[in-house]
Amino acid sequence: MSTRRHFLKITGGAAILAGGGPARLLAADAPSGADVELRLTARPGEAGLLPGTPTRIWRYDGEVLRGDPRALSCLDGSGHIPLLRLRRGQRVRIHFHNRLPEPTIVHWHGLHMPQPMDGHPMYAIDEGETFTYEFEVDTRAGTYWFHPHPHQRTAYQVLQGLTGLLVVHDDEEQSLGLPAGDLDIPLVIQDRRFDGDNQLLHLGRRRMDWMMGYAGDHVLVNGAAGYQRQVPRTSCRLRLFNGSNASTYQLRLSGGLPMTVIGSDGGLLEFPEQRQQVTLAPAERIEVLVDLSPLQAGEGLSLLAETWSPRLQRLTDGQVTGELRDAGRVIATLIAGEEQRPSTPLPDRLSVYPAAPSLEQAVTRRVTLSMMRGSLTMNGRVFGGMQEVADEERVALGRPVIWEFANDARMGMGRGRGRGMGMGMRMLHPMHVHNVQFRVIDRQMTDEPDSVLESLGRGSIDNGLKDVVLVRPGERVRVLMQFADHTGLYLYHCHILEHEDLGMMRNFLIESA
Ligand code: C2O
Numbered sequence: 001m002s003t004r005r006h007f008l009k010i011t012g013g014a015a016i017l018a019g020g021g022p023a024r025l026l027a028a029d030a031p032s033g034a035d036v037e038l039r040l041t042a043r044p045g046e047a048g049l050l051p052g053t054p055t056r057i058w059r060y061d062g063e064v065l066r067g068d069p070r071a072l073s074c075l076d077g078s079g080h081i082p083l084l085r086l087r088r089g090q091r092v093r094i095h096f097h098n099r100l101p102e103p104t105i106v107h108w109h110g111l112h113m114p115q116p117m118d119g120h121p122m123y124a125i126d127e128g129e130t131f132t133y134e135f136e137v138d139t140r141a142g143t144y145w146f147h148p149h150p151h152q153r154t155a156y157q158v159l160q161g162l163t164g165l166l167v168v169h170d171d172e173e174q175s176l177g178l179p180a181g182d183l184d185i186p187l188v189i190q191d192r193r194f195d196g197d198n199q200l201l202h203l204g205r206r207r208m209d210w211m212m213g214y215a216g217d218h219v220l221v222n223g224a225a226g227y228q229r230q231v232p233r234t235s236c237r238l239r240l241f242n243g244s245n246a247s248t249y250q251l252r253l254s255g256g257l258p259m260t261v262i263g264s265d266g267g268l269l270e271f272p273e274q275r276q277q278v279t280l281a282p283a284e285r286i287e288v289l290v291d292l293s294p295l296q297a298g299e300g301l302s303l304l305a306e307t308w309s310p311r312l313q314r315l316t317d318g319q320v321t322g323e324l325r326d327a328g329r330v331i332a333t334l335i336a337g338e339e340q341r342p343s344t345p346l347p348d349r350l351s352v353y354p355a356a357p358s359l360e361q362a363v364t365r366r367v368t369l370s371m372m373r374g375s376l377t378m379n380g381r382v383f384g385g386m387q388e389v390a391d392e393e394r395v396a397l398g399r400p401v402i403w404e405f406a407n408d409a410r411m412g413m414g415r416g417r418g419r420g421m422g423m424g425m426r427m428l429h430p431m432h433v434h435n436v437q438f439r440v441i442d443r444q445m446t447d448e449p450d451s452v453l454e455s456l457g458r459g460s461i462d463n464g465l466k467d468v469v470l471v472r473p474g475e476r477v478r479v480l481m482q483f484a485d486h487t488g489l490y491l492y493h494c495h496i497l498e499h500e501d502l503g504m505m506r507n508f509l510i511e512s513a
């Protein structure tokens with residue numbers, strides 16, 4: 001099978017001796033002790049996403065075999081989204097079983113991983129097979145996640161319910177006294193569409209629909225419509241994560257209350273930022289503190305979302321009334337409880353970033369996002385196979401690189417084949433690079449942005465370490481990164497999952513210098 005052959009090519013001769021495929025080999029290679037060991041299974045199941053008939057879904061479930069049993073739990077809401085809590089420095093072993101009727105593999109989004117552990121589609125396993133992950137948690141404290149990454153089936157499988165949250169803690173974070181325990185509240189935001197019997201509706205086969213991206217008319221939080229949770233009247237830490245296939249959200253609090261942003265994709269910001277509104281593109285995470293102490297017991301604080309499709313169509317429907325109309329619709333409500341707790345004051349400085357890669361020594365690589373011949377391409381290319389990598393997609397270990405993502409909004413507009421698709425190119429593309437946290441250096445719009453683009457841009461949190469960056473139509477965004485260790489093939493792609501599956505994804509190869 002080609003998967004095996006690809007694996008051997010990458011890891012070299014040793015693999016052949018060990019034999020038996022990736023899982024067994026790596027288990028043999030890895031240090032024998034693990035601080036946390038778990039079983040994780042992808043399987044069909046059902047959950048209460050809407051009131052009434054349960055929805056047939058696919059889900060991850062598992063159990064802790066060794067280490068702290070609290071390492072694996074379930075989010076509230078529908079109860080089908082797992083939460084994996086790890087500490088930096090922990091050695092982790094995960095026996096992943098595929099009980100789905102098709103191949104899959106797990107990618108640990110935002111983590112820094114040896115190549116064979118990263119969930120590249122070349123490692124997808126068939127129904128009934130097991131893949132053993134062995135890695136050391138080597139990222140800053142923060143909110144990460146895991147999801148399937150099989151070739152051309154990622155959008156389908158995530159939509160079916162396969163999403164997990166991964167929270168990493170470390171000493172720096174724990175010294176801050178941030179709200180913890182029941183005050184540390186992950187909110188996974190995902191839109192879905194249902195038939196009359198509460199069953200999930202997927203996109204059909206029309207290429208045009210895939211270009212537009214999936215759009216649901218229900219915005220679920222932690223898997224459930226109309227999410228509510230009672231919380232003590234004090235300061236809470238919300239981990240906002242957009243786990244939607246394609247939709248981008250602008251999020252606000254009811255009553256115009258401010259949010260104190262403390263973190264983004266790659267963990268804590270250096271300094272907190274006050275925002276009225278944040279933008280969350282697919283796969284992005286933002287951590288905020290909200291203060292419920294001014295509320296009366298029983299009073300609610302709502303999270304309002306205005307939803308945008310990749311084509312910048314407003315998806316917020318007419319369900320909202322009166323004053324909420326402009327602010328979006330309520331997707332989650334925190335109800336203030338009787339209990340009042342004092343909150344620890346937030347320090348001015350939250351964290352110290354690792355040293356930045358040198359801008360002066362960085363080489364620049366331009367990645368132009370455009371539609372060509374009816375495909376969404378990066379520098380004119382689509383995914384070309386498990387091993388394919390262009391010369392310009394090789395990066396040297398240790399060498400600072402600037403990737404300049406240019407969302408070429410005008411190509412294909414009004415003329416030629418782009419017009420044949422009837423849709424031009426004004427699309428949001430949230431670009432993701434595996435295995436690294438990068439810094440956003442600057443953004444530049446080629447045209448005067450309209451008010452929507454302007455307000456989406458204003459809500460982006462660019463000061464943090466990032467693994468996804470939203471690139472608006474007509475925008476160039478430069479990000480700076482450096483690959484410190486681990487060589488081999490990794491992926492970069494648009495995180496609109498339909499775009500990824502259509503081929504808006506490429507390998508890049510990290511080579512030792
Ligand atoms: Cu979350 Cu390759 O992606």
Ligand code: CU
Nearest residue numbers: 108109110434
């Ligand atoms: Cu990723």
Ligand code: CU
Nearest residue numbers: 429494496499
């Ligand atoms: Cu895209």
